[in-house]
Amino acid sequence: GAGVSQTPSNKVTEKGKYVELRCDPISGHTALYWYRQSLGQGPEFLIYFQGTGAADDSGLPNDRFFAVRPEGSVSTLKIQRTERGDSAVYLCASSLGPLSAEAFFGQGTRLTVV
Amino acid sequence: EDQVTQSPEALRLQEGESSSLNCSYTVSGLRGLFWYRQDPGKGPEFLFTLYSAGEEKEKERLKATLTKKESFLHITAPKPEDSATYLCALAIRSGGGADGLTFGKGTHLIIQP
Numbered sequence: 001g002a003g004v005s006q007t008p009s010n011k012v013t014e015k016g017k018y019v020e021l022r023c024d025p026i027s028g029h030t031a032l033y034w035y036r037q038s039l040g041q042g043p044e045f046l047i048y049f050q051g052t053g054a055a056d057d058s059g060l061p062n063d064r065f066f067a068v069r070p071e072g073s074v075s076t077l078k079i080q081r082t083e084r085g086d087s088a089v090y091l092c093a094s095s096l097g098p099l100s101a102e103a104f105f106g107q108g109t110r111l112t113v114v
Numbered sequence: 115e116d117q118v119t120q121s122p123e124a125l126r127l128q129e130g131e132s133s134s135l136n137c138s139y140t141v142s143g144l145r146g147l148f149w150y151r152q153d154p155g156k157g158p159e160f161l162f163t164l165y166s167a168g169e170e171k172e173k174e175r176l177k178a179t180l181t182k183k184e185s186f187l188h189i190t191a192p193k194p195e196d197s198a199t200y201l202c203a204l205a206i207r208s209g210g211g212a213d214g215l216t217f218g219k220g221t222h223l224i225i226q227p
Contacts, residue, residue, distance in 0.1 A: 033214050033215075035214070035215075035217075040219065042201050042203070042217030042219050043158065043201075043217050044217070045214030045215060045216065046214075047214075048214050056214065059214060091158075093157070102163065103160065105150075105157030105158045105159070106157050107155070107156050108156075108157050
């Protein structure tokens with residue numbers, strides 16, 4: 001597709017369960033970002049990939065959160081032992097290069113932990 | 115601590131009534147300032163990047179300007195389809211800082227016909 005694709009669009013899970021959120025970036029974009037957005041707030045940076053490696057994971061809130069990008073394209077954000085406070089919209093963005101220049105965002109995955 | 119503050123939080127205008135949105139910041143090393151538009155249920159949509167004080171960029175009814183302390187998003191003769199949340203974001207020089215963007219909370223703009 002032409003844009004950043006995120007699946008699923010909505011995910012409801014029970015507290016304590018494990019979830020995976022997928023991001024398919026724009027073809028050829030080497031930089032990939034994950035953000036989290038709570039209601040009424042701006043997106044909050046989680047992690048940045050340049051190619052296959054996590055160049056900056058300083059925004060991950062704790063060790064329950066982990067992300068991979070094994071082939072330098074699709075990325076998966078993994079959350080273990082989910083908590084109600086993890087409920088938010090998780091946004092993925094990609095760009096041609098680093099420094100977040102003209103990053104294109106997906107529509108996000110709305111995660112609800114009940 | 116690096117901060118970005120947007121004002122007002124919400125703004126309601128009549129169609130054709132021009133106004134400005136503000137983004138003020140305190141950072142130690144700005145690599146760029148970004149404006150995004152976000153519609154309900156969608157991801158942010160890129161509008162502009164500004165890199166240095168005095169820079170201006172325009173797109174249709176929108177013009178973004180940058181000084182050393184703040185940026186303005188001017189909207190001229192807005193239409194109802196301009197209704198959205200406008201987000202300001204900073205890219206801060208690395209050296210311990212995150213390589214992602216630091217976003218403000220946004221200004222929720224409503225244009226009434």
